[in-house]
Amino acid sequence: MRNILVTGGSRGIGLAIARRLAASGDYNVVAVARRESGELAAAIREAQRCLHFRACDLAATDAIPAFAKSVRDKFGAIYGLVNNAGIGTDGLLATMSNSQIEALIRLNVLSPIILTKYVARHMMADGVGRIVNISSIVASTGYSGLSVYAASKAAVTGFTRSLAREVGKVGITVNAIAPGFIDTELTSSLDDQGRRRITGRSALRRLPEADDVASMVEYLLGEGGRNITGTVLTVDAGNTA
Amino acid sequence: MSVKSKIFSAMKQIAEEQKVALPPLEDDLPLNDTGFDSLALAILVARLEDELGIDPFTVAEDAAFPSTLGEFVRAYENVPA
Ligand SMILES: NC(=O)c1ccc[n+]([C@@H]2O[C@H](COP(=O)([O-])OP(=O)(O)OC[C@H]3O[C@@H](n4cnc5c(N)ncnc54)[C@H](OP(=O)(O)O)[C@@H]3O)[C@@H](O)[C@H]2O)c1
Numbered sequence: 001m002r003n004i005l006v007t008g009g010s011r012g013i014g015l016a017i018a019r020r021l022a023a024s025g026d027y028n029v030v031a032v033a034r035r036e037s038g039e040l041a042a043a044i045r046e047a048q049r050c051l052h053f054r055a056c057d058l059a060a061t062d063a064i065p066a067f068a069k070s071v072r073d074k075f076g077a078i079y080g081l082v083n084n085a086g087i088g089t090d091g092l093l094a095t096m097s098n099s100q101i102e103a104l105i106r107l108n109v110l111s112p113i114i115l116t117k118y119v120a121r122h123m124m125a126d127g128v129g130r131i132v133n134i135s136s137i138v139a140s141t142g143y144s145g146l147s148v149y150a151a152s153k154a155a156v157t158g159f160t161r162s163l164a165r166e167v168g169k170v171g172i173t174v175n176a177i178a179p180g181f182i183d184t185e186l187t188s189s190l191d192d193q194g195r196r197r198i199t200g201r202s203a204l205r206r207l208p209e210a211d212d213v214a215s216m217v218e219y220l221l222g223e224g225g226r227n228i229t230g231t232v233l234t235v236d237a238g239n240t241a
Numbered sequence: 242m243s244v245k246s247k248i249f250s251a252m253k254q255i256a257e258e259q260k261v262a263l264p265p266l267e268d269d270l271p272l273n274d275t276g277f278d279s280l281a282l283a284i285l286v287a288r289l290e291d292e293l294g295i296d297p298f299t300v301a302e303d304a305a306f307p308s309t310l311g312e313f314v315r316a317y318e319n320v321p322a
Contacts, residue, residue: 065299121287124280127258170280 001028001050003075004221005119007058007112008085010037012184013134016210017082017217019043022051024218030071032056033085058085058111059103068118077126080221081119083112084134086152088186090145101148108152113159120167129172130221133160134213137178137236153178157232164230173229175220179213180236203238244293245314251288255281268311275310295320 004021008014009031018031022043029051031040036053044051052075056067072078086108089100116131123129138146139153157176164174181187181198190198199207212235219225220233234240242250249266252275256263261276277285290296297316298306307313 065296121283122291124284125287125291166280170284 002026002079003028003030003071003077004080004082005030005032005071005078006082006084007032007115009033010035010040010053012186013179013182013210013213014082014084015040015043016214017084018051019047020211020214020218021221022047025050027080027221028052028075030054030075032058058115059107061106061110061114064111064114065118068115072122077122078119079123079128080130080132081116081123082132082134082217083116083156085111086134086186088146088149090149090189092145093147096148104148105152105155108149109155109159112156116159116163120163120172123172124167124170127171129167130225131160131163131172131174132217132220133157133174133176135160135176135178135232137180137234137240139178139232141240160232161230168229173220173225175225175228175230176232177213177216177220178232178234178236180208180234180239182208182210182213184210198239201239202236203241206237208235208237244317247292248285248289248314248317251285251292252277255284255288259284266310268309268314270310271308272306272310272313273308289317293317 004027006014006018006029009018010033014031018029021027022029031051032054034055034057040053044053054071058064087104089104112133120129120131133156135156136153138150139157143150160174160176167174199205216233216235220228253263259281261281263276264270264274286296286298295317297320307316
């Protein structure tokens with residue numbers, strides 16, 4: 001079974017991805033987060049040895065090389081990497097603290113780039129691999145209060161396109177998914193009125209769900225994704241249509 | 242097998258996979274003249290990390306990539322495994 005590393009796999013979108021991939025029977029999934037949530041522990045029990053948890057604070061980028069190695073040593077070659085862990089600190093730029101800005105860019109940009117480096121080089125040596133980066137529609141639209149977050153998500157799409165060019169000839173695909181607003185802990189600060197406004201602006205008059213993103217990840221990792229690379233796939237119930 | 246011969250055999254294998262004609266491997270051969278492009282070199286470093294358990298180029302802070310084959314081999318020989 002192919003090993004898939006899913007960062008931020010303890011809740012929200014990452015947990016939905018980990019669950020779906022483990023349930024498919026095709027993958028052995030390693031979910032990464034700082035702590036194992038109750039939900040993830042339950043999913044691991046249910047998945048019967050296809051789903052595992054590994055603790056890692058990805059913001060501590062110096063520890064990433066050793067972490068990537070430990071996962072390989074334990075589980076073997078990594079076929080798929082899903083860079084999903086992220087934070088969504090909001091606030092007006094003018095009043096955001098510099099340390100908040102740095103923390104956001106660190107976890108959302110620096111961490112996935114460095115983790116990808118240490119995973120992709122072995123994919124290169126193996127001549128096979130799939131990388132999926134979770135961006136956001138905010139990378140290409142605009143939302144007041146999310147300028148730094150949006151910058152981090154736009155960085156992810158730029159990274160995706162150029163890396164796809166770099167590693168394409170050794171058989172690795174690299175894509176990004178841009179979800180619209182999804183109800184998770186990350187978005188819990190948005191009130192009902194804001195939620196209704198986003199729903200009303202979406203073509204399908206509803207919000208996408210975490211599992212919709214998980215389906216897209218499953219597609220990109222599977223046979224259907226073999227000729228898709230360097231692109232950004234939007235999952236937003238038509239919010240940006 | 243010595244570190245050097247492990248490196249040479251990894252290079253020969255990658256050359257075969259990437260359809261590169263390797264010149265005779267000597268210490269003063271510039272890496273640029275091996276026929277390996279940057280991607281092939283990256284694959285080499287990754288394979289060697291698997292085989293030898295070390296990657297001398299990301300450990301070092303001032304990681305200047307070597308310019309000859311001899312320097313490349315020494316970078317591996319000098320790392321305490
Ligand atoms: N929700 C949305 O509307 C939406 C829309 C577009 C894009 N996205 C993107 O989708 C991704 C997942 O978002 P989500 O809504 O599912 O968020 P979430 O529910 O807050 O989950 C975030 C995940 O990341 C992990 N994480 C946070 N900090 C970490 C660290 N320092 N090291 C390792 N793991 C860490 C968390 O686990 P721990 O806290 O235990 O570490 C958790 O598993 C993010 O990249 C986000 O930007 C979300």
